[in-house]
Structures are given as structure tokens and as C-alpha cells.
Amino acid sequence: MAIPQQLPLGxxxxxxxxxxxxxxxxxxxxxxxLCAVRELLNPEGERFVTLWGGPGRSHLAQALCVESxxxxxxxxxxxxxxxxxxxxxxxxxxxxxxxxxxxxxxxxDDVDAIxxxxxxxxxxxxLFNRLRDAGVPLLITSEENPAHLNIGLADLQSRLQWGLSCxxxxxxxxxxxxxxxxxxxxxxxxxxxxxxSFIIQRVPRDMNLLFSVLDRLDRAxxxxxxxxxxxxxxxxxxx
Amino acid sequence: MPESVWNHCISCLQSELSPxxxxxxxxxxxxxxxxxxxxxxxxxxxxxIKSWVTDxxxxxxxxxxxxxxxxxxxxxxxxxxxxxxxxxxxxxxQPVAKPxxxxxxxxxxxxxxxxxxxxxEPRADRDVDVExxxxxxHRLNTQFTFQRFVEGKSNxxxxxxxxxxxxxxxxAYNPLFIYGGVGLGKTHLMHAVGNALIEKNPNAKVLYLHxxxxxxxxxxxxxxxxxxxxxxYYRSLDALLIDDIQFFAGKERSQEEFFHTFNALLEGGxxxxxxxxxxxxxxxxxxxxxxxxxxxxxxxAVEPPELxxxxxxxxxxxxxxxxxxxxxxxxxxxxxxxxxxxxxxxALKRVVANANFTGRAIDVELVRESLKDLLALQDKQVSIENxxxxxxxxxxxxxxDLHSKRRSRSVARPRQVAMSLxxxxxxHSLPEIGEAFGGRDHTTVLHACRKIKELQEESADIRxxxxxxxxxxxx
Numbered sequence: 001m002a003i004p005q006q007l008p009l010g011x012x013x014x015x016x017x018x019x020x021x022x023x024x025x026x027x028x029x030x031x032x033x034l035c036a037v038r039e040l041l042n043p044e045g046e047r048f049v050t051l052w053g054g055p056g057r058s059h060l061a062q063a064l065c066v067e068s069x070x071x072x073x074x075x076x077x078x079x080x081x082x083x084x085x086x087x088x089x090x091x092x093x094x095x096x097x098x099x100x101x102x103x104x105x106x107x108x109d110d111v112d113a114i115x116x117x118x119x120x121x122x123x124x125x126x127l128f129n130r131l132r133d134a135g136v137p138l139l140i141t142s143e144e145n146p147a148h149l150n151i152g153l154a155d156l157q158s159r160l161q162w163g164l165s166c167x168x169x170x171x172x173x174x175x176x177x178x179x180x181x182x183x184x185x186x187x188x189x190x191x192x193x194x195x196x197s198f199i200i201q202r203v204p205r206d207m208n209l210l211f212s213v214l215d216r217l218d219r220a221x222x223x224x225x226x227x228x229x230x231x232x233x234x235x236x237x238x239x
Numbered sequence: 240m241p242e243s244v245w246n247h248c249i250s251c252l253q254s255e256l257s258p259x260x261x262x263x264x265x266x267x268x269x270x271x272x273x274x275x276x277x278x279x280x281x282x283x284x285x286x287x288i289k290s291w292v293t294d295x296x297x298x299x300x301x302x303x304x305x306x307x308x309x310x311x312x313x314x315x316x317x318x319x320x321x322x323x324x325x326x327x328x329x330x331x332x333q334p335v336a337k338p339x340x341x342x343x344x345x346x347x348x349x350x351x352x353x354x355x356x357x358x359x360e361p362r363a364d365r366d367v368d369v370e371x372x373x374x375x376x377h378r379l380n381t382q383f384t385f386q387r388f389v390e391g392k393s394n395x396x397x398x399x400x401x402x403x404x405x406x407x408x409x410x411a412y413n414p415l416f417i418y419g420g421v422g423l424g425k426t427h428l429m430h431a432v433g434n435a436l437i438e439k440n441p442n443a444k445v446l447y448l449h450x451x452x453x454x455x456x457x458x459x460x461x462x463x464x465x466x467x468x469x470x471x472y473y474r475s476l477d478a479l480l481i482d483d484i485q486f487f488a489g490k491e492r493s494q495e496e497f498f499h500t501f502n503a504l505l506e507g508g509x510x511x512x513x514x515x516x517x518x519x520x521x522x523x524x525x526x527x528x529x530x531x532x533x534x535x536x537x538x539x540a541v542e543p544p545e546l547x548x549x550x551x552x553x554x555x556x557x558x559x560x561x562x563x564x565x566x567x568x569x570x571x572x573x574x575x576x577x578x579x580x581x582x583x584x585x586a587l588k589r590v591v592a593n594a595n596f597t598g599r600a601i602d603v604e605l606v607r608e609s610l611k612d613l614l615a616l617q618d619k620q621v622s623i624e625n626x627x628x629x630x631x632x633x634x635x636x637x638x639x640d641l642h643s644k645r646r647s648r649s650v651a652r653p654r655q656v657a658m659s660l661x662x663x664x665x666x667h668s669l670p671e672i673g674e675a676f677g678g679r680d681h682t683t684v685l686h687a688c689r690k691i692k693e694l695q696e697e698s699a700d701i702r703x704x705x706x707x708x709x710x711x712x713x714x
Binding site for chain 2: 016017031032035036046058062065066069074075076077078079082083086087092095096097098099100102103107126129133145147154155157158159161162163164165166167
């Protein structure tokens with residue numbers, strides 16, 4: 001009979017997305033994007049920002065939600081890649097987007113996920129008009145440059161290019177290593193340089209994947225009360 | 240008490256759910272402060288979110304509330320936020336400078352109230368007493384005035400007609416039907432008329448709305464069995480401005496209602512302005528009688544702005560924002576961003592934000608850096624090869640004809656058109672363009688450009704051809 005592993009308590013350290021834990025290297029070109037997104041909290045600032053490229057789009061989008069909620073704002077975040085499957089028909093899309101102009105801030109993550117879906121394109125077009133009429137700040141993120149998206153509805157396409165568009169630039173391997181180490185540090189984990197390099201060299205270098213590997217390592221090190229060493233990482237990752 | 244209980248639930252749910260789920264479904268829920276102390280009443284932004292939360296999370300919320308109040312029968316009620324409550328009945332830790340919305344119309348059907356303005360875009364919503372004590376809000380954007388509109392060849396006719404209407408509403412140009420592509424200023428013109436009418440007569444009942452809103456208000460009126468109030472309200476307006484009427488297509492009941500409203504207003508000499516992305520006859524799914532009535536007044540097209548107008552738009556924007564935008568930088572942007580004004584404004588925003596961020600003055604170099612991705616896209620789309628391909632297709636000749644020595648007019652004219660477009664739309668030098676057209680001299684390219692410019696003045700056909708090709712290449 002297998003002995004059940006002892007599960008760690010479900011009180012993970014709080015590394016929720018925040019503006020101040022968004023990784024930036026010293027001369028990072030991504031600082032511009034961070035400032036632009038943060039400006040949405042300024043009532044006198046830009047009302048509409050599009051954020052594309054990556055990694056870090058969802059981090060900034062969620063950080064914006066957290067920080068605006070701290071100000072007492074009512075905020076709606078919609079990860080379009082996930083919710084497009086819940087709302088497929090025009091009526092469902094309409095119903096999901098109804099009333100959002102009464103929020104203080106709306107954040108639409110991954111708009112490229114709905115490119116070519118006519119019900120969604122139309123729904124977002126109408127939502128965009130309502131938000132603009134109401135002066136509600138809007139953040140839209142996209143993997144691709146909004147100017148390249150294959151949006152069928154020209155009215156939506158032109159509106160997507162109306163905002164302040166900011167690109168998030170890819171990280172170099174050195175930056176990825178540092179980002180991973182900072183994330184580990186925020187969780188109280190020691191991730192020595194050689195171990196971080198080991199991970200970077202063996203795992204697909206997508207930041208989301210790297211962070212999920214860190215989650216696994218975090219849980220494993222808690223369960224087994226081990227430090228993060230190369231042999232331990234090898235054992236956990238099966239390399 | 241409910242507040243502390245709900246805060247406890249929030250922190251538990253935050254640790255149990257992924258940030259994505261939490262932000263999507265839980266964070267937008269709002270505690271209804273007006274509920275009784277014995278229950279937790281939550282308000283979702285809309286019916287969809289309410290149903291989703293009820294389905295997926297309500298059980299857990301009830302558990303958490305029960306734990307917290309140590310009462311197994313704790314009551315949690317989920318509702319949908321009324322518009323006004325969602326934005327205005329909650330504490331803020333920082334003033335958000337969003338003024339209170341005008342009081343909500345008591346009878347829900349007409350037209351749902353405009354939300355609050357932002358400081359940067361003040362909306363002069365007024366309440367006007369009308370029959371039955373209904374409140375009227377014109378919903379005009381006060382930023383869209385004639386003073387802020389940049390005139391150019393592309394919009395001259397529309398602007399003249401709009402000015403005329405502002406002087407003499409309900410006169411000869413009724414309805415005014417403005418059509419054209421996206422982001423060319425149709426909505427701006429429409430608002431400008433509305434704002435001018437209000438300026439002249441602050442009691443004028445002007446209403447601007449998007450066609451979607453007309454449909455939504457009508458549906459609500461039908462549901463509430465209040466269609467007569469709906470009719471009375473719309474027919475009492477002095478001017479009705481409806482944007483993007485192409486979205487009426489396929490909505491037969493709305494078209495029927497709009498048809499009657501339209502006739503009543505027209506008969507009463509009240510002004511109607513409509514915008515659309517295409518000529519009335521081209522709107523599929525619109526009743527013939529509406530199409531024909533839309534053409535009763537004046538139908539004007541708004542075209543994409545030409546280079547000079549694009550520069551003027553940028554310069555005007557810069558003046559409005561007290562920016563120092565050198566002419567050559569404006570010219571550089573305008574030369575490259577051609578399709579519509581929205582894109583032009585988006586580009587300028589990026590340049591300005593970049594200048595503020597880096598503390599540099601705006602110059603061509605900064606513009607080039609700021610718009611790197613857009614420029615790369617333009618260069619990719621508008622290459623000489625692409626121009627040759629599109630022009631050859633348009634004139635039904637072969638691309639090789641454009642490279643050949645043949646000088647018959649059926650080939651020479653398209654070649655000249657293509658050369659002139661290559662000069663206008665790409666950054667290639669004249670010798671490079673000549674080279675790409677079968678190794679011709681740069682003076683041949685220069686001659687072609689001059690010739691086409693001349694012909695555009697003289698011949699409607701060439702004008703039409705170059706306009707169409709321009710659109711094909713840049714949209």
C-alpha cells in the first residue's frame with residue numbers, strides 16, 4: 001500500500017501578481033509597459049492601453065486588478081481564452097459583457113483568442129463603445145501586436161489600435177534566471193545561481209512553465225524538507 | 240458585520256482559487272451595503288457572472304460564511320447590480336474624481352442613464368424635464384466639436400453639411416446620412432452638430448446613441464410592456480443622432496420601430512443624423528423602405544484623410560495637448576500611418592508617452608523608435624512587389640508587363656500608377672523604384688509621378704483607380 005505523502009498546508013506564500021513584483025532588469029524596455037499600465041489607475045491618465053508580446057501580460061493585467069481593488073475600485077477581469085468557451089453564442093457573449101461599463105476598470109486578457117469569432121468581436125466592439133462613452137479605463141492584452149490580429153470586424157480592429165499600445169519584450173536567458181530567482185526569493189526559497197542555470201538549461205524557457213516548475217519544486221522542497229540543489233531538482237524533474 | 244464576514248470569505252477564496260478565477264468571478268462581486276445585517280447580499284455585474292458564481296462558487300461561499308458567523312443557516316443572496324449602485328455606493332480609499340452619475344430614470348426603459356464622465360473627457364449631461372417627469376440626457380461627447388474637427392478634402396462635404404444642419408436643423412438636409420470607413424470622423428461630425436445645437440439652444444432635446452443602444456432600449460421597453468413610452472420619448476426629440484446604423488441589419492423588429500420613429504421625426508421637422516460604414520443601398524439585411532428613406536435627405540461620404548489632413552490632425556491634437564510636435568515629426572507619422580484617424584491617434588499617443596517616459600523631446604528619431612513595430616508592419620505590407628502585384632491584378636495585366644519595355648497605353652498607364660504608388664507608399668529611393676520596374680531610370684519614375692498627379696486632376700477614372708488601389712494597399 002502506498003504511503004500517502006504528507007501534503008503541505010495550503011497557505012502558499014503570497015506571490016500574487018503586483019506591480020512591484022513584476023520582474024524588470026535594470027535597463028529593461030518593459031519598464032515603459034509597466035508605467036503605461038499603472039497609468040490606468042490615474043484618473044487623469046490614459047484610458048485605454050493595449051499590452052502585447054510577453055511574457056508578463058497576465059501578470060500585469062492581474063496586478064492592475066489587485067492594485068485597483070486596493071483603491072476600492074470595482075474591477076472586472078476577463079481571461080478571454082478561458083471564457084470564450086463558456087460563452088459561445090451571441091446571447092451568452094452579450095450577457096457576459098453586459099453592464100461592465102458600470103465597473104471602474106475592465107481588463108480583457110488575450111484578445112487574440114477571440115479573433116475571427118464574430119459574436120465575440122461584435123460583443124467587444126459594443127463593450128468598447130460603452131466603456132469609452134463612460135470613460136472607464138480599459139486594459140487589453142494580446143500575444144500578437146493588435147495591428148496584426150486577424151479581426152474580421154473592421155470597427156473593432158481600428159478601435160484596438162486607438163489605445164496606447166505597449167510591447168512587452170522577451171527576456172534574455174540571464175533575465176529569466178534572475179526572474180526565477182526573485183520569484184523563489186519572494187517565496188522564501190533559496191535558488192542558487194547554478195541551480196537556476198540548471199533549470200533554465202533543461203526546461204522549456206517559457207516563463208509560465210518556468211514558474212510552474214518553481215511551484216513544483218517549492219512543494220517538493222516543503223514536503224521533503226530539502227534545499228534546492230541540483231541533485232534534488234534532478235530528482236523532482238526526473239532529469 | 241457583513242463586511243468583515245465577506246472580507247474573510249474573500250481572503251479564503253483568494254488562497255483557494257487561481258488568481259485568474261478569483262479575478263474573473265469573485266473580485267467583481269460587490270457587497271450590497273443596503274442589505275439587512277442578517278444576510279450577505281452580493282451583487283454581480285451581470286446575469287452571466289451571477290449564474291456562474293451561483294453554479295460554481297455559491298456553495299463554498301455559504302460554507303465560509305457559516306463558519307465565520309457560526310450559523311448553519313447563514314443566508315447568502317446573490318443579485319445583479321443595478322447600474323447606479325455598482326459604481327457609486329462604495330467606499331474608496333482614493334478619490335477617483337468620477338462625479339456622481341445623473342439620477343437614474345425612474346422608468347427603466349428610457350434610455351439607460353449615461354455613466355459618469357472622466358475628468359479628461361467631461362460629459363455635459365443635462366437633465367431636462369420632459370413629459371411625465373422623465374429625465375433626458377443627450378449623451379454627447381463635448382470634446383467632439385466643430386472647432387476640434389480638422390477639415391480636409393476627404394471630409395469637406397460632410398463638414399459643410401453638418402455645419403449647415405447646426406445652423407438650420409430639420410431643413411433641407413434631413414436626414415443627413417454620413418457614411419465611410421472606420422475611424423474617419425463620422426461620429427465626431429455627428430456629435431459636433433449635437434453640441435452646436437445645444438450651444439445655440441440649451442433646451443434642445445438632442446439624443447446621441449449607438450444603434451445597439453436603440454435596439455437594447457427597445458427590447459427593454461417591449462419586455463416591460465412600455466413600448467408606447469418608448470415611442471413617445473423618441474418622438475419628442477428635437478434631434479436624433481444614431482451611430483453605426485449598419486448594426487440594425489437583420490434586426491427586423493428594431494427596424495420596424497425605427498422606421499416609424501424616423502417617419503414621425505421627419506414629418507415633425509426634427510433633425511435626424513445617421514452614420515454607417517457603407518452606402519445605404521449596400522447594407523444587407525436592411526429593409527428596402529428604410530434604405531430608400533435614408534436617401535431622402537443628403538448622403539455624404541467621408542473618405543480617408545489625405546496626407547496634408549493627417550498632418551493637420553496630428554498638429555491639432557498636439558496643440559490641444561500643449562505638445563511640441565515638430566512639423567517633420569508629424570509629417571513622418573502621417574506619411575506612414577494612412578488608414579484612419581484612430582490609428583493615427585494611437586500612434587501619436589505612443590510617441591507622446593515615450594517622450595514623457597524617456598524625457599526626450601519629440602523628433603523624427605523618437606517617432607521612429609516609438610513606432611518601430613507599426614513601421615515594420617507597414618513596410619512589410621507595402622513593398623514594391625506588393626504594389627506591382629495589386630496594380631497588375633487591378634488592371635488585369637501581368638506583373639511581367641510592368642517590368643517589360645512595352646509602351647502601349649494599356650501597360651504604360653498602370654506602370655506609371657504603380658511607380659507613383661511606390662513613391663508614395665514606400666521609403667524606396669527613385670533609382671530603387673526605377674530598378675524594380677525593369678531597370679528604368681529615376682527620371683522615368685519622376686515623370687510617372689508627375690503624370691499621374693496631372694491625370695488625377697483631369698480624369699475621374701484615374702482618380703478613382705488610384706483611390707481604390709490606395710485603399711487596397713493600405714487597409
